[in-house]
Amino acid sequence: MNEPVLDIRNVSKRYGDFTALDDVSLQIGAGEIFALLGPNGAGKTTLIGSVCGLVRKTSGTIRIFGIDLDRDPISPRFRVGLVPQEINFDPFFTAWEQLEIQQGFFGRPRDEARIRELLEALNLQEKAHVPSRALSGGMKRRLLIAKALVHRPQLVFLDEPTAGVDVELRRDLWAYVRKLRAEGTTIVLTTHYLEEAEELADRVGIIDRGRLLLVEEKTTLMHRLGERRLVVKFSEPVTQLPELAVSAGAMLADDRRSLAYAEKPGRARSGDVLRSLYAAQLPVTDVESRAARLEDILLQVLKQSERHAAAPPATEVIAAPRP
Ligand SMILES: Nc1ncnc2c1ncn2[C@@H]1O[C@H](COP(=O)(O)OP(=O)(O)O)[C@@H](O)[C@H]1O
Numbered sequence: 001m002n003e004p005v006l007d008i009r010n011v012s013k014r015y016g017d018f019t020a021l022d023d024v025s026l027q028i029g030a031g032e033i034f035a036l037l038g039p040n041g042a043g044k045t046t047l048i049g050s051v052c053g054l055v056r057k058t059s060g061t062i063r064i065f066g067i068d069l070d071r072d073p074i075s076p077r078f079r080v081g082l083v084p085q086e087i088n089f090d091p092f093f094t095a096w097e098q099l100e101i102q103q104g105f106f107g108r109p110r111d112e113a114r115i116r117e118l119l120e121a122l123n124l125q126e127k128a129h130v131p132s133r134a135l136s137g138g139m140k141r142r143l144l145i146a147k148a149l150v151h152r153p154q155l156v157f158l159d160e161p162t163a164g165v166d167v168e169l170r171r172d173l174w175a176y177v178r179k180l181r182a183e184g185t186t187i188v189l190t191t192h193y194l195e196e197a198e199e200l201a202d203r204v205g206i207i208d209r210g211r212l213l214l215v216e217e218k219t220t221l222m223h224r225l226g227e228r229r230l231v232v233k234f235s236e237p238v239t240q241l242p243e244l245a246v247s248a249g250a251m252l253a254d255d256r257r258s259l260a261y262a263e264k265p266g267r268a269r270s271g272d273v274l275r276s277l278y279a280a281q282l283p284v285t286d287v288e289s290r291a292a293r294l295e296d297i298l299l300q301v302l303k304q305s306e307r308h309a310a311a312p313p314a315t316e317v318i319a320a321p322r323p
C-alpha cells in the first residue's frame with residue numbers, strides 16, 4: 001500500500017460502560033474501495049463518525065492524508081466527503097441551493113459546472129429547483145450523495161448508501177462509485193447488502209460489537225473460505241456424520257438438520273461428501289451447491305466471534321454459583 005490515505009490506530013469509543021469501538025486499527029490506501037460489513041449496532045457508523053468529526057473517539061489516533069486529527073481536526077476534513085446514513089439536509093432548500101451552500105461550507109469557490117455535473121450524474125437535473133422535501137426517498141439519497149461530493153473530496157465515506165433504495169438506483173450508484181474510483185477517489189462504504197461489497201470492494205473488513213474481526217482482499221477472502229459451497233438438508237436431526245464428511249470439515253448446523261461444506265483445494269470434493277451421506281443412508285431431503293459468496297464468509301466469521309464471546313473464561317465457570 002502507498003502512504004495510506006486513512007490511518008486508524010487503536011481507536012476505541014466508549015459511551016459510559018458501553019464499548020462501541022474496541023481498539024480498531026485500519027489502513028486504507030489511495031484509490032481503493034473498502035467495504036465495512038457488520039450487523040446492526042456493530043460500530044460502522046461510529047467508526048466513520050470518528051473519522052468525520054461527528055463522534056469524539058475515546059482513545060487512539062486517526063490520520064487522514066498523513067495529518068493527525070488530534071493536531072489538526074479541520075483542514076484534512078475539507079478533502080473528505082460523507083454520505084450519512086440519515087438524511088441531514090434542510091427540506092426547504094432546493095437541490096441546487098443545497099449544493100451551492102455545501103460548496104461555500106467547504107470554502108470552495110462557486111462551481112456551477114460541478115453542481116450541474118453531479119445533478120446530471122445522479123439524475124436529479126429535473127428536480128434541481130424544487131424544494132428537496134418534495135423529492136422521493138431515492139432522490140433524497142441521490143442528493144445526499146451529490147452533497148457529499150460537491151467539493152471534490154479525495155476520500156469519500158458512504159454509510160449504507162443504498163439502504164432502502166430500489167434496485168435500479170442501486171445499480172446507478174454502483175456505476176457512479178466505480179467512476180469515482182477511476183478518477184482516483186478513495187471510497188469507504190458500509191453496507192448491509194453483501195452483494196454490494198461483492199460487486200464493488202477491493203478489500204473487505206468485518207466488524208462486530210466494536211471489534212474489527214477481519215480485513216482482507218475480497219478475492220483472497222472468497223478463495224480462502226471455499227470455492228464451492230454445499231448445503232444439505234435432512235428430514236430429521238442427524239446424530240452422526242460419515243467419517244469422510246467429518247474429516248473433510250463438513251459442519252452440522254446447531255439443529256443438526258442441515259450440513260454445510262466448503263470445498264477448498266486439497267480437500268474432499270463436494271460430490272464425494274454428498275455420496276458419503278447417501279452411503280450412510282442419512283435422510284437427505286434437499287441439496288444445494290453453489291459458488292461461495294461473501295454472505296457465507298460473513299456468517300462464518302460472525303458465528304466464530306459469537307462463540308468466542310459466549311465462552312466465558314474458565315475461572316468464571318468454576319466460580320459461578322448455581323442458580
Ligand atoms: N450517542 C450514543 N450513545 C450511546 N450509545 C451509542 C451512541 N451512538 C451509538 N451508540 C451505540 O453504539 C453501537 C454502535 O452503533 P453504530 O455505530 O451506529 O452501529 P452500526 O452503524 O454498525 O449499525 C450501538 O450499540 C449503538 O447503540
Ligand SMILES: [Mg+2]
Pocket residue numbers: 044045046085159
Ligand atoms: Mg450505521
